[in-house]
Amino acid sequence: MYDYIVVGAGIIGSFIARELSKYNLKALVVEKENDVANVQTLANSAILHSGHNPKPNTLKSKLCLLGNKLYDEVESELSIPILRTGAYVLAHNNEEEKKLDDLVVTTKQNEVTEFEFLSFDEAVKYEPNLAKTVTKVLSLPTTSVTYPWEVAFACMENAILNGVEFRKNSEVTNITKTDDIFKITINNTDIAEAKHLINAAGVKADDIAEMIERNVEYKITPRIGEYFVLDKRVKGFINHVLYPLPTNLGKGVLLTPQVHGNILIGPNSKFVDDKDRANNTTDGLRYVKDNAVLLADNLPFNEIIRSFAGVRSTSNQEDFIIRESNEVSGFYHVAGIDSPGLTAAPAIANYLLNKIMMVHEKYDTKCNFNPKREKLQEFHTLPNDQQNELIKQDSSYANIICKCERITEKEVIDAINGPLGSSSIKGIKKRTRAGAGLCQGGYCEEKVYKLIARETKSSPLDIVYDSQKSNLFVSESKVKK
Numbered sequence: 001m002y003d004y005i006v007v008g009a010g011i012i013g014s015f016i017a018r019e020l021s022k023y024n025l026k027a028l029v030v031e032k033e034n035d036v037a038n039v040q041t042l043a044n045s046a047i048l049h050s051g052h053n054p055k056p057n058t059l060k061s062k063l064c065l066l067g068n069k070l071y072d073e074v075e076s077e078l079s080i081p082i083l084r085t086g087a088y089v090l091a092h093n094n095e096e097e098k099k100l101d102d103l104v105v106t107t108k109q110n111e112v113t114e115f116e117f118l119s120f121d122e123a124v125k126y127e128p129n130l131a132k133t134v135t136k137v138l139s140l141p142t143t144s145v146t147y148p149w150e151v152a153f154a155c156m157e158n159a160i161l162n163g164v165e166f167r168k169n170s171e172v173t174n175i176t177k178t179d180d181i182f183k184i185t186i187n188n189t190d191i192a193e194a195k196h197l198i199n200a201a202g203v204k205a206d207d208i209a210e211m212i213e214r215n216v217e218y219k220i221t222p223r224i225g226e227y228f229v230l231d232k233r234v235k236g237f238i239n240h241v242l243y244p245l246p247t248n249l250g251k252g253v254l255l256t257p258q259v260h261g262n263i264l265i266g267p268n269s270k271f272v273d274d275k276d277r278a279n280n281t282t283d284g285l286r287y288v289k290d291n292a293v294l295l296a297d298n299l300p301f302n303e304i305i306r307s308f309a310g311v312r313s314t315s316n317q318e319d320f321i322i323r324e325s326n327e328v329s330g331f332y333h334v335a336g337i338d339s340p341g342l343t344a345a346p347a348i349a350n351y352l353l354n355k356i357m358m359v360h361e362k363y364d365t366k367c368n369f370n371p372k373r374e375k376l377q378e379f380h381t382l383p384n385d386q387q388n389e390l391i392k393q394d395s396s397y398a399n400i401i402c403k404c405e406r407i408t409e410k411e412v413i414d415a416i417n418g419p420l421g422s423s424s425i426k427g428i429k430k431r432t433r434a435g436a437g438l439c440q441g442g443y444c445e446e447k448v449y450k451l452i453a454r455e456t457k458s459s460p461l462d463i464v465y466d467s468q469k470s471n472l473f474v475s476e477s478k479v480k481k
């Protein structure tokens with residue numbers, strides 16, 4: 001019997017898991033995918049927003065501001081990468097300059113204290129490729145960028161180290177509650193029991209709620225956002241996150257420098273019917289291109305190496321829904337967590353545990369909680385003498401698997417066998433960046449699948465690209481008799 005079961009291992013479930021691991025209690029996280037961070041947390045802009053534009057006095061505004069600040073602590077405890085870029089919101093004419101003034105009113109109401117206006121001439125000194133049509137800029141120095149997958153892994157790894165259990169490939173298919181105990185059916189077969197249940201199922205949060213509540217008070221409608229990725233050779237083309245003015249559809253098409261040097265162009269914003277499909281469309285990508293050129297001149301579209309789409313879990317409630325169920329005690333909603341959910345995530349977990357759950361549930365804090373996650377430095381960033389020393393200790397450091405990102409065999413092996421190891425091609429890409437470079441896995445995918453097969457003693461036929469059924473091979477074509 002668990003004290004808490006968390007449904008969903010996106011950034012929210014992962015931060016909640018880590019927060020739970022600070023207490024003397026038994027907790028389990030169940031995730032339907034074969035990895036953490038495989039849905040909304042997989043495909044977003046990776047921005048830690050300053051908090052300048054959510055509606056004032058909402059959970060979105062308060063937890064965004066707090067989350068942005070808490071990331072400093074997360075960075076030092078979990079060794080996650082943060083690129084402190086700052087952001088510019090751009091106006092192009094008198095009408096937009098007035099809207100920029102209105103945005104500052106919201107910024108102040110949200111208690112964001114660091115901001116300033118810049119003229120085009122001032123801003124272009126720091127952003128030489130800023131579009132010449134820009135007339136005025138709102139600078140937001142506390143905006144930064146992180147690597148969302150790594151944040152989620154780091155949280156979950158740390159939670160596991162501190163005693164939380166994690167089950168992947170485990171879809172919650174039914175929930176009942178009798179005599180104060182939740183019975184959670186997993187994959188239509190297994191049953192797990194818990195005293196409390198936390199719903200952090202992202203775009204499926206309303207479906208989970210419908211399994212146990214008669215009148216679910218919110219509905220999630222998926223909203224797609226599409227992107228282009230520019231190769232890391234463009235590093236330095238822009239230095240800040242460049243935002244247009246926000247509209248009722250969100251923050252608009254942005255240019256966002258990434259922690260590894262790439263630049264993201266996007267997203268658009270389009271409501272769709274299917275929660276499980278995040279596809280690129282010709283119209284969507286055209287919209288992204290047409291709007292991106294308003295932010296910077298001479299955008300190097302010839303450096304595009306990939307496009308992708310993510311799905312926002314937008315609810316009909318305007319604000320994040322973080323509360324205990326009105327119908328079923330011990331059942332907690334953490335739903336409607338669209339943007340700025342990545343930024344707010346550490347504050348959301350903190351708010352759920354300390355302001356809602358632990359107010360009436362008394363669990364002692366763990367005296368031996370270890371907040372630290374040690375991360376080995378990426379091999380290719382080390383000086384030659386350190387690289388040579390490591391190669392002497394383990395020769396698999398000398399075998400480069402991914403030439404674009406310069407990832408070694410040893411790093412891939414560690415990613416397969418780590419505390420939150422993975423045996424899918426995409427899982428290894430998320431952990432090591434093997435396959436994230438210019439050739440997008442053309443060179444290394446074959447080497448990675450062979451290493452996975454060797455390390456996990458699996459048949460190549462069982463190796464998947466991403467989800468459980470995405471096998472790389474259908475059958476052997478030449479079998480020695």
Ligand SMILES: Cc1cc2nc3c(=O)[nH]c(=O)nc-3n(C[C@H](O)[C@H](O)[C@H](O)COP(=O)(O)OP(=O)(O)OC[C@H]3O[C@@H](n4cnc5c(N)ncnc54)[C@H](O)[C@@H]3O)c2cc1C
Nearest residue numbers: 008010012032040041044045047172202225340341342343
């Ligand atoms: C296009 C886009 C751009 C964004 N940009 C930003 C940004 O720059 N900055 C920012 O702060 N925020 C941004 N966001 C928002 C941010 O990505 C989300 O708020 C955050 O990732 C939400 O995390 P989550 O854990 O709630 O959801 P998810 O990451 O979707 O996790 C939910 C998990 O629940 C699992 N699950 C669902 N049903 C079940 C079930 N039945 N059984 C078991 N598991 C289940 C899913 O598989 C999934 O892994 C963006 C979002 C999108 C889509």
